[in-house]
Amino acid sequence: MNQYIIPPPDLPMFLHKNRPEYTLPQLITWANKEHRSRLRYCAKNGYYREWKRLNDDYSPIRVLAEMGGFRKICSYLINNLDGWNRLSRQERKFIESAYRLRDLLLR
Numbered sequence: 001m002n003q004y005i006i007p008p009p010d011l012p013m014f015l016h017k018n019r020p021e022y023t024l025p026q027l028i029t030w031a032n033k034e035h036r037s038r039l040r041y042c043a044k045n046g047y048y049r050e051w052k053r054l055n056d057d058y059s060p061i062r063v064l065a066e067m068g069g070f071r072k073i074c075s076y077l078i079n080n081l082d083g084w085n086r087l088s089r090q091e092r093k094f095i096e097s098a099y100r101l102r103d104l105l106l107r
Contacts, residue, residue, distance in 0.1 A: 005037040006030065008067055017076040020083035027073075028094055031064040061094060065102040074099050 009026050016023050035058065042051035064070060074095070077084055084092070 005041060006034050008034075013072075013076075016073045017080065018083075020073075020077045020080055021086035023073075024077070024087060024095060025091060027064060027067075028060075028091060031060040031067075031098075034063050035060040061098045061101055064094075064098040065105060070098065070102060 008030055009023075011023050011026065035054075038054055038058075039051060042048075042054060077095070087095070
């Protein structure tokens with residue numbers, strides 16, 4: 001599935017640069033919704049092999065890691081440590097895991 005079922009939130013880049021504590025939780029909830037909707041789509045239409053692959057090998061972290069512009073958003077986050085400190089511990093772990101996975105996927 002190359003297209004998103006639910007499009008990512010359309011947020012301007014200056015918000016990612018100045019207010020990551022506002023934008024990153026929205027990206028995390030979008031990744032979770034996108035993953036669930038892909039699973040529902042496969043289950044509803046009877047794509048068993050695709051559903052099994054998504055359930056076993058895919059995760060919301062991977063959805064976020066494959067999103068276009070994610071690396072740029074992370075570079076803005078590095079420059080804004082105050083915004084990083086305002087994120088919850090779970091959100092920070094989610095973003096770190098997605099960034100590490102992004103690096104592994106690009107190798």
